[in-house]
Amino acid sequence: MKLQMLGTGSAFAKTFYNNNALLEAGGRTLMLDCGITAPRALYELGKGFDEIDAILISHIHADHVGGLEEFAFQMKFIYRRKPVLYAADTLLVPLWENSLRGGLEQDGCHTLEDYFEVRPLTEGVKTELLPGIEAELLRTSHIPNKPSYSILFNDRFFYTADMTFDGELLERMVKERGVTAIFHDCQLHPPGVVHADLARLLTLPEELQRIIYLMHYGDDQPDFVGRTGRMRFVEQHKIYAIEHGTVVSAAENRYDGKESVRKDA
Numbered sequence: 001m002k003l004q005m006l007g008t009g010s011a012f013a014k015t016f017y018n019n020n021a022l023l024e025a026g027g028r029t030l031m032l033d034c035g036i037t038a039p040r041a042l043y044e045l046g047k048g049f050d051e052i053d054a055i056l057i058s059h060i061h062a063d064h065v066g067g068l069e070e071f072a073f074q075m076k077f078i079y080r081r082k083p084v085l086y087a088a089d090t091l092l093v094p095l096w097e098n099s100l101r102g103g104l105e106q107d108g109c110h111t112l113e114d115y116f117e118v119r120p121l122t123e124g125v126k127t128e129l130l131p132g133i134e135a136e137l138l139r140t141s142h143i144p145n146k147p148s149y150s151i152l153f154n155d156r157f158f159y160t161a162d163m164t165f166d167g168e169l170l171e172r173m174v175k176e177r178g179v180t181a182i183f184h185d186c187q188l189h190p191p192g193v194v195h196a197d198l199a200r201l202l203t204l205p206e207e208l209q210r211i212i213y214l215m216h217y218g219d220d221q222p223d224f225v226g227r228t229g230r231m232r233f234v235e236q237h238k239i240y241a242i243e244h245g246t247v248v249s250a251a252e253n254r255y256d257g258k259e260s261v262r263k264d265a
Contacts, residue, residue, distance in 0.1 A: 001025045001132060001154065001242045003183075006041035008215045008236045010187070010195075011063040016236050017041050018063040019161075019185065019216040022052075023153070025132030031055040032151075033161070036066035045237065049074045054084035054129055058161035059148035060091060060099050069103045072115040085116035086129055088137055090147045092120060123149070141166065142194055156245020158182045162216065165196035167204055174208060180245040183234055185216035188224055202229050213247065 002024045007017025018035030031038070031052045042048065049071050058064055075083050087095060096112040104115060112118055121127055126136045135151050140163035142148035150160045158170075158179045173179040187195040195216065204212070209230035217224075221233060234240075239251040 001157075003240045003242055004045075004238070005215065005234055005236055006045075007035070007037055008217065008234050010216055010218050011061065013217070013219050015219040016217070016221065018066070020064070020067075021159075022047075023133055025130060028053045028130045028132075030130050030133055032159070033058055033064040034067040034071055035063040037063075038067035039070050041237075049083075050079045052083060054086060056129060056135065056151070057085070057087040057091060057095065058151065059142065059146070060095050061162070062099075064161070065095065065099050068100060072100070072104055076109075076115055082115065082117045084129075085112070085118050086121055086127075086135075087118075088139075088147060088149050089120040089122060091149075092118065126155075140164075140169070152177065152179070153242075154245060156180045157242055160184045160196075162195060164194060165192055165200040167200075170204065170208060170212075174211070178245075180211060181242065181247050182212045183215055184212050184231075186214040187216075188218050188220065198224065198228065201231065206230050 004022045006020040006022060008019055009016030017037040019033070020035050020038045020041070021032040023030045023032060029052055034055055075081060092112060100112070109115065121137050123137045123139050126134055128134050134154050137149040137151060140148060140150045140160065142162045142164065148162055150158065150163055152158050155177070156179055158173050158181070160183065162185050170182065184201065185195050186201060187197040190197045190199045192200060201212070206229070212231045213234045214228060214231050215234040217233070225233070240247050241249045
């Protein structure tokens with residue numbers, strides 16, 4: 001499995017874009033969240049929505065679903081096919097009613113199913129999303145009384161999406177579930193109210209820090225390089241090869257052998 005971050009930034013980041021990703025296995029691609037900046041990020045990488053086979057949504061904040069309206073319109077009216085949409089069963093009604101309906105509803109289109117092949121997921125149930133990509137949703141704490149999910153991929157790779165600090169959960173995922181790599185959201189400045197902040201993540205044991213890669217950070221991230229203990233920053237647009245849950249290699253700005261069209265400043 002290969003993972004490329006379309007963006008690694010917080011909801012308010014402008015340099016690093018929204019924290020969304022592409023996962024590829026067996027020649028097929030899953031988009032993990034589709035925030036406001038996702039269409040722009042895909043364009044800069046020379047990719048189109050038609051290259052996405054399925055999409056998985058972790059929760060309904062705009063930095064994770066704000067690009068879905070354009071995705072839906074492009075797929076329906078330009079590419080004329082329904083992409084597969086995976087989301088927790090608890091998210092589907094608010095995703096349509098509270099996030100998408102105002103823009104997408106029109107004559108002949110009144111439901112999420114008019115745009116997507118909707119496949120609800122149940123928390124705690126492993127599901128093959130695409131060949132070579134299996135996912136299990138874990139409901140984790142982010143905004144009180146607002147469903148949000150972290151994802152365990154292929155039994156070994158834990159992707160937090162957005163969650164508050166929970167050291168006990170992280171240690172349990174490693175000791176009881178066999179997790180060998182964690183991509184964790186990180187608020188660089190305390191206090192972390194709806195995200196784990198760096199100060200708290202630095203209290204984790206060093207052996208746990210070694211398998212943690214930090215994402216969802218602010219635009220001042222360069223000021224924190226070398227200040228993350230044994231943890232490392234996930235880099236925007238870099239390709240991470242993940243085998244059996246372990247990050248084994250990373251390549252600069254490439255995806256499936258294609259050069260990025262993004263121009264560095």
